[in-house]
Structures are given as structure tokens and as C-alpha cells.
Amino acid sequence: EVQVLESGGDLVEPGGSLRLSCAVSGFTFDTCDVSWVRQAPGKGLEWVSGFRGNGDKTYYADSVKGRFTVSRDNSKNTLYLQMNSLRAEDTAVYYCAKGYRTGWNYFDFWGQGTLVTVSS
Amino acid sequence: EIVMTQSPATLSVSPGEGATLSCRASQTVSSDLAWYQQKPGQAPRLLIYGASTRATGIPARFSGSGSGTEFTLTISSLQSEDFGFYYCQHYNKWPLTFGGGTKVEIK
Numbered sequence: 001e002v003q004v005l006e007s008g009g010d011l012v013e014p015g016g017s018l019r020l021s022c023a024v025s026g027f028t029f030d031t032c033d034v035s036w037v038r039q040a041p042g043k044g045l046e047w048v049s050g051f052r053g054n055g056d057k058t059y060y061a062d063s064v065k066g067r068f069t070v071s072r073d074n075s076k077n078t079l080y081l082q083m084n085s086l087r088a089e090d091t092a093v094y095y096c097a098k099g100y101r102t103g104w105n106y107f108d109f110w111g112q113g114t115l116v117t118v119s120s
Numbered sequence: 121e122i123v124m125t126q127s128p129a130t131l132s133v134s135p136g137e138g139a140t141l142s143c144r145a146s147q148t149v150s151s152d153l154a155w156y157q158q159k160p161g162q163a164p165r166l167l168i169y170g171a172s173t174r175a176t177g178i179p180a181r182f183s184g185s186g187s188g189t190e191f192t193l194t195i196s197s198l199q200s201e202d203f204g205f206y207y208c209q210h211y212n213k214w215p216l217t218f219g220g221g222t223k224v225e226i227k
Contacts, residue, residue, distance in 0.1 A: 035216065037218075044205075044207060044218060044219075044220050044221040045156075045158075045164065045207050045209075045218040045221070046218065047209075047215060047216040047217060047218060050214065050215075050216065059214040059215060060215070061215055062121070062215075095163055095164075099211075100169070104211065105211035105216055106154035106166060106169040106170075106209065106211050107154070107156075107164070107166060107209075108166050108169075108175065110163040110164055110165075111163065112163055113163060
């Protein structure tokens with residue numbers, strides 16, 4: 001059974017940093033790409049970042065490029081999102097989403113999300 | 121990046137009626153198009169992929185069509201559990217992008 005579990009959301013001041021984690025089970029990272037998708041309060045879905053399954057290629061939305069870094073630890077079956085220079089507009093629920101398989105990035109499994117609030 | 125535009129923003133429908141939601145891509149995405157349903161406080165749920173293939177467990181009243189830049193999600197007879205938000209997403213290339221969403225509400 002596939003499971004996706006995010007953690008690490010918190011209240012952080014503007015300019016601060018935070019690292020989110022996404023622990024997965026029921027599949028291995030080499031078979032599919034995994035992405036971070038966020039949703040600001042009362043807003044729609046925004047794709048943020050992706051990590052390609054077979055290899056180390058990473059991808060970012062323009063809105064976070066240069067500030068966010070995605071990485072993974074295969075031994076721990078965990079994907080991370082390091083978020084630096086946080087802004088108020090980064091406030092959102094952050095979801096970890098599994099792509100069906102490498103190159104076919106529709107999301108068949110989602111976590112329940114973790115809330116990041118950027119505020120002073 | 122490919123911009124996805126959904127219309128209408130809000131659709132008011134009576135239970136038992138049909139609904140048609142539209143999604144347009146700023147450039148061709150072939151059939152690399154998915155639809156999701158989301159209810160308040162929940163994660164999105166995959167409904168359709170490949171523009172027209174229903175995901176596992178999705179009722180037959182949901183159908184998708186289109187290719188290239190124009191796509192449609194049709195709900196043939198709305199049930200109470202179908203009210204919520206619907207999003208399209210292309211996966212033709214990176215970066216992936218979502219449409220702004222359509223809210224389907226009870227009339």
C-alpha cells in the first residue's frame with residue numbers, strides 16, 4: 001500500500017528557513033518522480049518542485065527557484081524540501097505527491113499536507 | 121511555462137443535473153492532462169489522466185475529453201458528493217502547472 005506523509009510545517013518569520021520532509025512507503029524512488037505542490041489559504045494548487053525518479057534531476061517553479069531546494073535520501077525513503085528566504089506569499093499547505101511513474105507526472109497519491117505559515 | 125486556464129470559475133448545478141468544465145492550455149500538451157477533485161480540508165484526488173482515462177475507483181459519470189489545447193471534464197448527473205473544487209494539470213513537460221480551478225456548488 002502506497003503511503004505519503006509530510007512533516008515539518010511550522011510558523012516561521014519572513015526571511016527564515018524551514019525544511020519539510022516527505023516519508024513514503026509502498027514504492028521506491030527509482031520508479032517515479034515525486035513533487036511538492038502547495039496551496040495558499042483559499043487559493044488553488046501550485047506545483048512547486050519535482051525530483052526525477054531515475055536520476056538526480058530536479059525542477060522548480062519560477063516562484064521558488066533559487067530559494068527552495070529539493071533532495072532525497074533513498075535509504076530513508078524520504079524526500080525533503082529546504083525552503084530559504086521565506087516570504088509571506090510562501091504561506092500554504094504543502095503537499096507531497098507521487099507521480100504515476102517517471103515521465104508520467106499525474107499524481108496518483110497525495111499526502112495530507114503540512115502547513116507552513118510565514119509571518120512576523 | 122504552459123499556462124492552464126479553467127472556466128468557469130464557479131458552476132452552480134442542481135443535484136442530478138450534468139456539468140461541463142473546461143480547461144485550456146497555452147500550448148499543446150498532447151493528451152498529457154489530468155483532472156483532480158478536491159474537497160475542503162482534504163488532499164486532491166485523481167479523477168482522470170491521459171485526458172480521458174478514469175483513475176481507479178472513479179465512477180463512470182465522470183468523463184474527460186480533448187487533446188492538444190482544449191479539454192473538458194463532464195459529470196453526467198451530479199451527486200451530493202461531487203460538489204467541490206476541480207483542477208486540471210498538464211504533465212507534458214517540466215514545469216508542471218495546474219489550472220486555477222472550478223468550484224462546483226449546489227444551486
